[in-house]
Amino acid sequence: MTRPRPLLLALLSSVLLVVLTLALVLPSTIKFKPPQLIKFSTFQLQPLEITPPNPTPTAEPCSPPAKATRNPRADEEKSSEKPGPYHNWEHFNADYNEMMQNLKIYTYPDVHKKSSPFSNIFLPHPDAKKLGNYYSEHAFKTALLSSPLLTSLPEEAHFFYMPFSINLMRLDRRLHSAESIKKFVALYADRISSEFAFWNASGGADHLYVCCHSIGRDAASNHHGLRNSAIQVTCSSSYFQRLYVSHKDVTLPQVWPRPDLDRASTNPPDKRNKLVFFAGREQNARVREKLIALWGKDASMDVFSNNRSFPYEEGFRRSKYCLSVKGYEVNTARVSDAIHFGCIPVIISDYYDLPFTNVLDWSKFSIIINEEDIGILKKILLSISEETYLTMYDNLFLVRRHFSWHTPPRRFDSFYMTAYQLWLRRGLHRLSY
Numbered sequence: 486m487t488r489p490r491p492l493l494l495a496l497l498s499s500v501l502l503v504v505l506t507l508a509l510v511l512p513s514t515i516k517f518k519p520p521q522l523i524k525f526s527t528f529q530l531q532p533l534e535i536t537p538p539n540p541t542p543t544a545e546p547c548s549p550p551a552k553a554t555r556n557p558r559a560d561e562e563k564s565s566e567k568p569g570p571y572h573n574w575e576h577f578n579a580d581y582n583e584m585m586q587n588l589k590i591y592t593y594p595d596v597h598k599k600s601s602p603f604s605n606i607f608l609p610h611p612d613a614k615k616l617g618n619y620y621s622e623h624a625f626k627t628a629l630l631s632s633p634l635l636t637s638l639p640e641e642a643h644f645f646y647m648p649f650s651i652n653l654m655r656l657d658r659r660l661h662s663a664e665s666i667k668k669f670v671a672l673y674a675d676r677i678s679s680e681f682a683f684w685n686a687s688g689g690a691d692h693l694y695v696c697c698h699s700i701g702r703d704a705a706s707n708h709h710g711l712r713n714s715a716i717q718v719t720c721s722s723s724y725f726q727r728l729y730v731s732h733k734d735v736t737l738p739q740v741w742p743r744p745d746l747d748r749a750s751t752n753p754p755d756k757r758n759k760l761v762f763f764a765g766r767e768q769n770a771r772v773r774e775k776l777i778a779l780w781g782k783d784a785s786m787d788v789f790s791n792n793r794s795f796p797y798e799e800g801f802r803r804s805k806y807c808l809s810v811k812g813y814e815v816n817t818a819r820v821s822d823a824i825h826f827g828c829i830p831v832i833i834s835d836y837y838d839l840p841f842t843n844v845l846d847w848s849k850f851s852i853i854i855n856e857e858d859i860g861i862l863k864k865i866l867l868s869i870s871e872e873t874y875l876t877m878y879d880n881l882f883l884v885r886r887h888f889s890w891h892t893p894p895r896r897f898d899s900f901y902m903t904a905y906q907l908w909l910r911r912g913l914h915r916l917s918y
């Protein structure tokens with residue numbers, strides 16, 4: 486009588502085994518599909534219809550500027566549902582105002598120490614605008630030092646800024662290489678944690694450093710706490726890169742310093758007779774090679790490797806759409822340049838963690854295209870209706886203040902938007918000092 490039992494058990498367990506194996510195998514074959522950006526087939530070309538009600542532009546004193554009316558009848562019909570470029574302006578604005586009243590950032594004193602042999606790495610750069618592509622790293626520092634968020638009382642600080650400049654280390658002959666930058670940064674974090682009580686109180690989790698050169702990604706890798714806990718504020722923010730963690734780190738907008746340009750002096754849509762502008766080196770950039778091979782000879786587009794015959798800025802002025810195509814890194818200053826000049830940014834750079842995505846709805850002022858859809862670039866752009874294009878064009882003027890640095894910082898500029906990202910990461914429990 487006891488015999489059938491083991492048999493039954495054996496049968497049951499083999500059935501279970503098959504079920505378990507299936508359960509394990511099936512999802513894992515599904516899992517292997519890499520996360521995709523929105524494909525063109527699912528790309529919603531009328532994002533106008535699917536958005537929540539308009540962020541009310543009545544919030545004082547910092548509502549987005551009123552939009553110009555183009556087609557009064559269409560505007561009448563749509564006025565109640567015309568989406569702005571924000572996910573939820575009212576919510577963001579209220580939280581932003583709370584940040585302005587409460588956020589405090591402490592900076593380690595090296596930022597003022599002129600006598601140190603490495604003062605060039607720590608002090609604010611005297612002429613940050615000369616630093617072109619890496620300007621944002623320096624602009625953050627000068628803005629912070631002149632902002633009311635700065636506190637000299639570490640006890641009241643939410644965050645601790647480590648003021649070394651990765652970009653200036655690159656230019657310093659004593660450091661220069663990626664290896665010696667790593668060592669320098671690790672030694673600095675060790676020094677901070679032995680001289681001050683603040684690092685150990687959180688294991689570095691409320692500490693931040695800023696870099697706009699991709700070499701900065703590796704800078705923290707020799708120091709456990711700096712790499713795993715501290716907040717990296719970086720231009721090179723790719724979901725697929727080692728040492729960038731999107732929920733811990735913060736994307737710094739890469740901004741080429743340019744003089745302010747008001748809307749009146751921006752080329753209007755009807756003066757933009759080219760569909761697309763792109764100019765940039767192809768080295769190390771498969772996607773750019775493909776772009777130039779496919780579209781370099783199309784007469785409706787200005788697509789060049791390096792041989793354009795007109796000034797760079799002119800390209801942004803005379804086109805409707807301006808491409809930011811992945812080079813060696815996901816980020817380039819072309820996104821903020823496009824916004825600055827009133828050209829809709831087209832981002833072809835898979836897995837780029839775009840700046841301020843939790844506040845800005847990028848689909849309302851940019852086009853994001855999967856790298857593998859580059860062959861249908863023209864089809865995608867031509868299928869965007871005039872109305873959608875004009876709404877996006879208007880939205881560019883609402884978001885451009887977020888892609889501009891000032892010293893002292895101005896409301897909603899790149900500095901305060903970046904600070905807002907820190908604000909959203911505040912509030913950890915710390916040991917007392």
Ligand SMILES: *[C@@H]1O[C@H](CO)[C@@H](O)[C@H](O)[C@H]1NC(C)=O
Binds near residue numbers: 680682
């Ligand atoms: C912080 O912790 C490290 C490692 O335990 C220790 O060497 C250092 O002295 C501590 N710092 C302070 C300020 O107590």
Ligand SMILES: *[C@@H]1O[C@H](CO)[C@@H](O)[C@H](O)[C@H]1NC(C)=O
Binds near residue numbers: 782789794
């Ligand atoms: C620029 O170079 C590309 C590739 O070398 C070529 O196809 C294109 O015709 C050139 N354009 C101009 C304006 O010279």
